[in-house]
Amino acid sequence: MIGMRMRKALTGISLAVLLTLGSAGCASGSGGSSGGSSGALDPAGASSSGSDASPAADATQSAAGVQSFTFPSGVQVQFQTQLPASGPQRTAVIGYENYVDSMWAAVSTGGANTTYEKYIGGNALSFANSLISEFRNGDDKLSGTVVYFDISVPQTFYGESAVVQSCVDASGLNMVSAATGKVTGTVFDSSYQHYQEQVAVGKSPAGYWTVSHTENSPASSGGAAGDCI
């Protein structure tokens, strides 16, 4: 079963619409979500199903620039904020989402999916590699859902780069023993079950946006991060 990357800012969308769009475009991949949802829609109008098992569907569903990823069963990445309508804010958030998706795709496959190397640099790459290393030997598997919400772009620079800020709820992510299937621990330590992430994203010479720097504050630290719980 293929997990999914989904966007959940869909409260105003009826199930009928979901089903209609799902049957029209979500096809095999996202419809088989471990979470049981009937498909993920990009609130901007395009689906952002994470499955890349159906490339044709992805091509029509994904917002331009948003790459689709396949996640193992039981793993979900959710974005609960709409993509900005246009401009560098939109491309910056797309870059951020590609960073997030590609990192978790790599983590959930024990490093087999290496697409993240395209979207991540600097200390963000170190962070991703550290996470991946936790799962590389195959003793544990990633399980559960990580939720990104209140995604914003507080600053853009010359249309070429931006700061993206997001709240992260990682409380639903676990490490599961590959042998027994039992939960062996959380992915992040206790202080980072809910945290705020701020990243620097910039346009690469190839045209897509990449994350080069990340800073994170636990929600328990208060301030703006305190809203991330």
Place this chain on the structure above:
Amino acid sequence: MNSVRNTHVRNRHGRVRRSGIGSIGIRVAVPSMLLAALAGAFVAGPAAAPALAAGSGSGSVQPPTSATGSGSSNGSTYISSIGGGTSAGGSGTPWTPPPCWIQPFFPQTQTYKSGDPSGSQTTDADSYYSWFVSQGAPATESPAQVAAEFKSIQNRKAPAGWTGPSHIEADDVWWAVNWTDNTTGFACAEGLAAENKLSNTYIGLEPPLQNGQQSPLTGAISPYVLSQIARAEITLPKISVVTSPPGTAAKAAVVNTPTYVAVNYQGQMDPSKTKTAYLWGLAPIWASVQATVTSVTVSAPGLFSSSKGFGTPGQTCAAVNGQATPACSVTFTSPSNSNAPDNLTVTVTWKVTWSTSGGTGGTLNSGSQSSTASVTVDEIQSQS
């Protein structure tokens, strides 16, 4: 790596810069000061990437931590305001230094040397490029290609696709981005580098500036930008109140007897900061920001009848060796309640001024700090 550069042809010692494709980019107006090369002494850039801390649980990790609103560079800590946030009772206009700028880094003669890149942003141009990529910027060419291009430029031979000065000369200067805060600063730096279409993506060779000439680069360092950076580096000292007598139960102040009050400044009383951009062949540019105490006020509402010296021009009321002196005093007119000492609040206000080598300057918003001390006041009664 070489990028198409905005069109701008400038004469430089009879040489003409090659025109690129496109229109003239928006340029930031800078004060009427020459801008020229900076030495490595004024190099900020990001602090090292936050270390990924080991998790507390099995298999648990921790995301890179936040700098909690302030960045650091070159050993200096930047604050986001003058006065505010440095101690209880502080106030001041919130202040954020410019997130990034572009400045001269190296002369052409420091382009490349055998064994590069060194891994440092302060040694030469190719090493800066490699260091910038290591911070997270996408590499545009293989390390071998990068080395070959910089080596060619070091030898004053334009590599293929070159968009820098038409004739590479020893007095050309490498300009590169710099910044003060990790995430925002680096994002700004990436954007600024792209905006300026630098000859080597993240660092660009430019003709030298003449006296009085302004750099056409967007976000170029200037005396004004220097003053902004200097201002952001100023931290007003925390203060505490000392009195004589100390005002404790055992050594209480006395009604109708002067109580000396002084401010203990934890740090420089009148802090200042000067940032200098060292030049090659031209006078350096600098900016200085000075905070000066302009008033000290003392209040203990309804409890003293007069004060001496507070607020007088030139009167500092500063503690000497941590002790209050007769320079400033208050006289209490009634004793403390038996179970509650009185609160004596001292507020210090600083005037903040800036000046630059270009003759520009002015007054910035003032800052203030307050501190409160508990003072027990006794009444001596004669026995007849």
